[in-house]
Amino acid sequence: MRLPIILYPDYRLKRMAEPVKVITDELVELLDNMQETMVAHDGVGLSAPQVGVNLQIAIVEADEGEVIELINPKIIKRSGEDIDVEGCLSLPGKYGTVKRSTEITVIYFDREGDELEMEAFDYLARIIQHEVDHLQGKVFIDKQIEAIPEAELEKYMEEHQHD
Template sequence: MAVYQVVAIGDEVLREKAKPVKEITPNILKLLDNMADTLYAAKGVGLAAPQIGVSKRVIVVDIGEGLIELINPQILEAAGKAVDTEGCLSVPGMVGEVARAERIVLKGLNRKGKEVTYRVRGLLARVFQHELDHLEGIVFVDKAQNLRKVEQ
């Protein structure tokens, strides 16, 4: 597998709307594997393909409960509101408060092409929303209040 350099804010790919995956090919499976390796190497909790320079609708998430891989994810329902501190691998050294839905239902395809649905709340819901924003060309600093530098 491979660990990729995470693209930093300012790179155009982070502002593009990512393209849907039309077919799960060996290259998409390799992308998922490499994204997982990159996520763990960077000690993150979520990573979207645009963050490694690939404009595809693919995300990987692991908040410590096991890896979740989603292709063409979309939110079906969102409820509640919670504000919490977020950071981003593409915006190193910065955090801010971001309002997001507290509970979401989302669906996508797993690596086998099977549709999967997740009903999640709390941190996992937040991470999914953060990564789906990346697929729309949105970076957390676009939504954050009280942006500030943190020690790395």
């Protein structure tokens, strides 16, 4: 089932999400619904606060069709940095440059309750950091360096494709 996306500046996007204490059937259903919602909106990541659920849950698309579900994610290591353009399903039509780490290590739980550790690089690392920020009540414009008007986005991307 597709869920409605909460739009900025809704207060639910500005609060710290609560840790998941128990993985229930309802939580697994939420993960499935979040994935359906993310795909329907052509997104590459989605956090539970973006669908009005105040829990530390995020999903990201690693490769075409491969979705990683992150329950109570914690970034435990960061290195490198890069500035790139970001957008957000909760801020339609808004884009801007954000500095992020290029390599991260994240620990999290999956839907079975297993604790996992993953290294992520470049674009995947950026997506995970963006979603973890949502769980801390932050949106990308809180860290934005330069706003990119939607009308200039394609031109900006072409000019910076080799950065």
